[in-house]
Amino acid sequence: MTTSTPLPPPVGDILGRIGGTAMVPLRRIAPAGGARVLLKLESENPTGSMKDRMALAMVEAAEADGRLAPGAPVVEYTGGSTGVSLALVCAVKGHPLHVVSSDAFAAAKLEHMRVLGARLRIVASDGGRMTGQLTRDMIALAGEISAALPGSFWTDQMNNLDQLAAYHRMADEIRQQTGGRIDALVQSVGTAASIRGLGEGVRRWAPHATVVAVEPAESAVLSGGASGAHRIDGIGAGYVVPMWRAELASRIERVSTDDARAMAARLAAEEGLHAGTSTGANVVAALRVAADLGPAATVVTVMCDTGLKYLT
Numbered sequence: 001m002t003t004s005t006p007l008p009p010p011v012g013d014i015l016g017r018i019g020g021t022a023m024v025p026l027r028r029i030a031p032a033g034g035a036r037v038l039l040k041l042e043s044e045n046p047t048g049s050m051k052d053r054m055a056l057a058m059v060e061a062a063e064a065d066g067r068l069a070p071g072a073p074v075v076e077y078t079g080g081s082t083g084v085s086l087a088l089v090c091a092v093k094g095h096p097l098h099v100v101s102s103d104a105f106a107a108a109k110l111e112h113m114r115v116l117g118a119r120l121r122i123v124a125s126d127g128g129r130m131t132g133q134l135t136r137d138m139i140a141l142a143g144e145i146s147a148a149l150p151g152s153f154w155t156d157q158m159n160n161l162d163q164l165a166a167y168h169r170m171a172d173e174i175r176q177q178t179g180g181r182i183d184a185l186v187q188s189v190g191t192a193a194s195i196r197g198l199g200e201g202v203r204r205w206a207p208h209a210t211v212v213a214v215e216p217a218e219s220a221v222l223s224g225g226a227s228g229a230h231r232i233d234g235i236g237a238g239y240v241v242p243m244w245r246a247e248l249a250s251r252i253e254r255v256s257t258d259d260a261r262a263m264a265a266r267l268a269a270e271e272g273l274h275a276g277t278s279t280g281a282n283v284v285a286a287l288r289v290a291a292d293l294g295p296a297a298t299v300v301t302v303m304c305d306t307g308l309k310y311l312t
Contacts, residue, residue: 013092018045018052019169023177023300028270029263029283034290035183035297039283040174043275047084047112048306053170054163054193055085058155059093061162068153073098075146075154077138079130079190079234080109081305082157087116098149100142104130105233106276107312121145129229132219132238158191159242167197174198174300175205182206183297186253186286188214188235188278188304189222192244198302199248210250214285217254222246231257232277234304253285260284264307274307 011017021044026037042050062068074090076083077100090097097118101110104125113120123137139158146154157163174182185202187195199211215222216230219238227238232255257277264280267273279302286301293299 014046015056015089015092018056019166020173021045023174024273026271026283029266029287031287031291033295034287035293035295035299037283037286037290037299037301038178039273040170040177040300040302041273043303043306045085047081047088048308049081049085050170050194050302050304051081051085052088053166054157055082055089055155057166058157058160058162059086059089059095061165062153062155063093068095069151071095073149073152075099075142075149075152076157077101077135077142078157080105080113080309081234083118084109084112084116084309086155087113087118090118091116098145098152100138100145102134102138104128104134104231106310108309109233112309126229129231130219130233130236130238131229132221132227135237135239157193158237160193161243163193164197164200167194168201171198171201171204174202178298178300180205181298182209182300183293184210184212184286184289184299186212186214186282186289186299186301188232188281188285188302189241189244190235190237190278192241194302196243196245196248203248210289211248212285212289213249213252214255214281215252216281217256217259220252220254222249223252223254225254232260232281233310234276234278235281251289253288255281255284264310268307273303275303276305276307276310278304279307 045052216236218230219228260280
């Protein structure tokens, strides 16, 4: 007779299940003779995304210092995952949420926000592609909506440093799960909050670790390329974002939309890990790093969200 693993006690609400996600090694996709590649399963968060962490951190910090009063509205621009996470947090905490998004992003994400009570304004894209101009248009409209709503709080994810604490805590989880053994951290760049927070957090206990940033090959602005259009949800804003810190990244990897999609498909078919395209991009880059470092090393990357958001 086997003994079952003890389950955690009941939590006060669904927000208590944010964080504490598992980590698994890649088994079939990892390169022969390469480093061990570990994937942090952020799909285990309540909305299926790592953005639950930062949404909760931004809202709670604003509530704590008085920027967000009880029942006051919240405003944000988002490619989808941040909006879904904010919709969850705001539903639990009783804040109306106003979201600016676009038809460039997965329809399931937009519908998920609506189901959780968010009010959406959709900005038309250039043929369903992500561009720098689209990002700027969404930000401008969010600013207008916030200015027109008395007492509202604009989370402004591109500039909000409150979210870094959430990623520092995630880095602490990685330390516990790896026993402090990590040679490289690989993460894609959207607002740059996750790579900055994770990179800062990891470097506190593993100062030798290589921090690898991932961006779309079609819009590789961080590595000096031209701004362009791509279809990797959640990353590649099309310009150098305010929270980006070039000195933190030891290396930048460019990954194409086609390669990110192909890897997401392989993860599902070969590893049973159904993820989105940003995760596909992470794994493409992580495998490159793993091949360079060799079998004695450990590479950690992130399964940013669940692939269920992209079935449509």
